[in-house]
Amino acid sequence: MRALFLFLSIFAATLWISLSGSAGPAMAQEPQRNLPVEDLVIQSGDKEHRFEAEVAATDKQRSMGLMFRKEMPEKRGMLFLFEGEGDRYFWMKNTPLPLDIIFIDARGGIVSIADNTTPFSEDVIPSIGPAKFVFEINAGLAEKLGISAGDRVISPSMGLE
Known part of the structure; x- marks a missing residue:
């Protein structure tokens, strides 16, 4: 026995x-590096907000996300690509940066935003509705730029241009 x-x-x-x-x-303890980077645009009303998005497309890349990152330029973020649309659940384990987590449907519409997430938290952060993509940016930036549910996100990897 x-x-x-x-x-x-x-x-x-x-x-x-x-x-x-x-x-x-x-x-x-090392953040992932050398992910592909592409331009991403969020259309919010009559404004366009441009970002450089690191693209996390594999299970390994998505599971690592922005863990262990201590800083990120304001106009930078991470775009998570998923095969299908569905409920998404994120957490902040091993992530020292507070983030805004933007959940996006298959058509590029913002479903919901979890703003000012708590660093290192293991609390589950759900999308409020089905999402195929997730974009993480520095905390407070969505509010500062006026980005909200219903706005549109466009990037090459999303197949939306």
Whole structure:
């Protein structure tokens, strides 16, 4: 019985390491780099807000997101691409930057915005409606620029131009 418990413990730890892509905290403290970058535009009323968006398109890229980033230029953000439209759930684990999380439907319409998220929080942040894309920017920027639900987001990776 003890041998079985030991085997299961080792198996679970090995599985966790392979799924998380990390063997320990020292390896996981680096933010991801070298993601593709593209122009993204948010149309808000008669205004257009232009951003440089890092594109997170794979499961690994999306799961890492902006973790461990300590700063980000104001007109920069991260665009998360998903295969289909559905309810999306994010969290701020290992993310020292407060963010505005913008949930976007398949047509490019902003569904909802979770503004001023709490750094390092493991609280679940849901989209309020189905979303196919998510765009994260520095906290407070959506309000400052007047970006709100119903506005339109356009970028090449979204297939919307």
